[in-house]
Amino acid sequence: MKFGPIPVSEAEGAILAHLTRAGEHAFKKGRVLSAEDVVALCDAGIAEVVVARLEADDVHEDVAATRIAEAAAGDGVEAAAAFTGRVNLFADARGLALIDRDRVDAINLIDESITVATLGPYALVEPRQMLATIKIIPFAAPAAAVARAVALAIEGAPLVRVAPFVARNVGLVSTQLPGTKPLLLDRNAQSVAARVEALGGRLVAERRCAHTEEAVGDAVRALLDDGCDAILVFGASAIVDRRDVVPAGIVRAGGQVDHFGMPVDPGNLLLLAHAGAVPVLGLPGCARSPKTNGYDWVLRRILADLPVTGADIMRMGGGGLLAEIEARPQPRAGARTGTGPAKVPAVAALVLAAGQSRRMGGPNKLLAPVGGKPMVRRAVETALGSHARPVMVVTGHEAVAVAAALADLPVDFVNNPDFAGGLSTSLRRGVAALPSGIDGAVVCLGDMPALTPGHIDRLIASFNPVEDRAICVPTVRGKRGNPVLIAARFFPEIMALGGDVGARHLIGAHADQVCEVPVDALDAGEGTAPIHIDIDTAEALAAYADRQPA
Numbered sequence: 001m002k003f004g005p006i007p008v009s010e011a012e013g014a015i016l017a018h019l020t021r022a023g024e025h026a027f028k029k030g031r032v033l034s035a036e037d038v039v040a041l042c043d044a045g046i047a048e049v050v051v052a053r054l055e056a057d058d059v060h061e062d063v064a065a066t067r068i069a070e071a072a073a074g075d076g077v078e079a080a081a082a083f084t085g086r087v088n089l090f091a092d093a094r095g096l097a098l099i100d101r102d103r104v105d106a107i108n109l110i111d112e113s114i115t116v117a118t119l120g121p122y123a124l125v126e127p128r129q130m131l132a133t134i135k136i137i138p139f140a141a142p143a144a145a146v147a148r149a150v151a152l153a154i155e156g157a158p159l160v161r162v163a164p165f166v167a168r169n170v171g172l173v174s175t176q177l178p179g180t181k182p183l184l185l186d187r188n189a190q191s192v193a194a195r196v197e198a199l200g201g202r203l204v205a206e207r208r209c210a211h212t213e214e215a216v217g218d219a220v221r222a223l224l225d226d227g228c229d230a231i232l233v234f235g236a237s238a239i240v241d242r243r244d245v246v247p248a249g250i251v252r253a254g255g256q257v258d259h260f261g262m263p264v265d266p267g268n269l270l271l272l273a274h275a276g277a278v279p280v281l282g283l284p285g286c287a288r289s290p291k292t293n294g295y296d297w298v299l300r301r302i303l304a305d306l307p308v309t310g311a312d313i314m315r316m317g318g319g320g321l322l323a324e325i326e327a328r329p330q331p332r333a334g335a336r337t338g339t340g341p342a343k344v345p346a347v348a349a350l351v352l353a354a355g356q357s358r359r360m361g362g363p364n365k366l367l368a369p370v371g372g373k374p375m376v377r378r379a380v381e382t383a384l385g386s387h388a389r390p391v392m393v394v395t396g397h398e399a400v401a402v403a404a405a406l407a408d409l410p411v412d413f414v415n416n417p418d419f420a421g422g423l424s425t426s427l428r429r430g431v432a433a434l435p436s437g438i439d440g441a442v443v444c445l446g447d448m449p450a451l452t453p454g455h456i457d458r459l460i461a462s463f464n465p466v467e468d469r470a471i472c473v474p475t476v477r478g479k480r481g482n483p484v485l486i487a488a489r490f491f492p493e494i495m496a497l498g499g500d501v502g503a504r505h506l507i508g509a510h511a512d513q514v515c516e517v518p519v520d521a522l523d524a525g526e527g528t529a530p531i532h533i534d535i536d537t538a539e540a541l542a543a544y545a546d547r548q549p550a
Helices: 035-043 061-072 101-108 143-153 182-198 213-225 245-252 294-303 310-314 375-384 399-405 423-433 453-462 488-495 504-509 538-547
Strands: 002-007 020-022 025-027 048-053 058-060 077-079 086-091 095-099 114-118 130-136 140-142 160-164 169-176 202-210 230-234 256-260 271-275 278-282 347-353 391-395 412-415 440-445 471-476 484-487 514-518
Touching: 020 035, 025 035, 058 061, 058 143, 061 077, 061 086, 061 114, 061 130, 061 140, 061 143, 077 160, 095 130, 101 114, 101 143, 114 143, 130 160, 140 143, 169 182, 169 213, 182 202, 182 230, 182 294, 202 213, 213 230, 213 245, 230 245, 230 294, 245 256, 245 271, 245 278, 256 310, 278 294, 347 375, 347 423, 375 391, 375 399, 375 440, 375 453, 391 399, 391 423, 412 423, 423 440, 423 488, 440 453, 440 488, 453 471, 453 484, 453 514, 471 504, 484 488, 488 504
Parallel strands: 169 202, 169 230, 230 278, 347 391, 347 440, 391 412, 471 514
Antiparallel strands: 002 048, 020 025, 058 140, 077 086, 086 130, 095 160, 114 130, 256 271, 271 278, 440 484, 471 484
């Protein structure tokens, strides 16, 4: 990759290295300079800019990050679209992150241009939580380095996976000594039930018995006969040796002790055993506490249907000092400290389909066939193919017919009886109907049949209000288009709009929050780009239809 200052007159097609202001224009880092950009820079008196130009053996940052991310993402993992050389990987289920730390290190050692950051192995993850981020540091990475990273990411198994929790029936044995209060046993059972249910399982049976080898053996055997998938034994007295009462009782029931003790504190006195295919745990006293301890680390693996061996437990010492961590989530409450795990933003799609099609000269353009289906259906199917959820359709003019064209699609409808009042009325109706907790909404037009889900996903991948990317606008060759993604913080301003005004007002009023998202790679390269195609007239419809394959 060539990098450095060059005359502005020679900068067309180069990648701008730093934010550059030219009069009223602000050209951001990473922008591919167009002929129009060069003219604007020259008109502003700027003679020189710092740029990057890719060479034959370079892979563009977005392409490189996408290749590595697609190779790294395994079961239970979803990759977002690339933006500024970054692709984030998210969990699509609750479970444990399976990450090969050695291969992560190996990829990071290939070349300084390629970085992979992940959660720790076996981290507890929620749906939509970020698992990893792949970031290309400069504007491109060497092709050979990218190829090596891809090979390592798929070697043996994908680099990042999620093992989802599996619904398991769990049995509990609680032993008691003379004088043990039933209330204590009740609390023990409640603690176990809370942990198990938080991991998708169910405490189906409890056996209370004397703290003797014979009684423990009989209770474990009874739970095995009941068909329990896992058994936990809460002893009235702590296990101090693998030949103590609880392990001896498990062996008496036909089980086998695999390992006693673990290098995790709290949790040192955990016992790992099995009876046939059923794992059996002898619980340490800290299992009564709602705070995370070594028992949780093992129980999570069992309920995610992952094998646990004595060697696995012996390797838990790194990071196993939990005793001094004051704030940890309780099993059912899931309370978090700090800002919590990074998650994919919750972005809804508003498809505006209320217009009167006045410039069409009569028929409703949204119902006109394009490629064998109504134009509005193409727009809605594009939104449904993206990561935006929910997808909400705002109807108005010929609302019944428009809804009928979408009858079998999983969308929500909101009717705008004031559609004759202009675009702002539909925006206000749509925003008002959005569910709580939405971080932003991508405003789609029902008359843009050339868009793809990739256009919307590129906007979502770039969206980050914390980093001043709160209004995301797609561009091709530097020219802005639609749809536009708007952060929820601007919804009150949308509710105050009037007339035939859309997102353009917000873009002008909050230029510092606007992020231009190049989607040139999604452009066919011929004619008008998809983000610039909207069908307003019968002639435009006919011209677009003529370009479609038969």
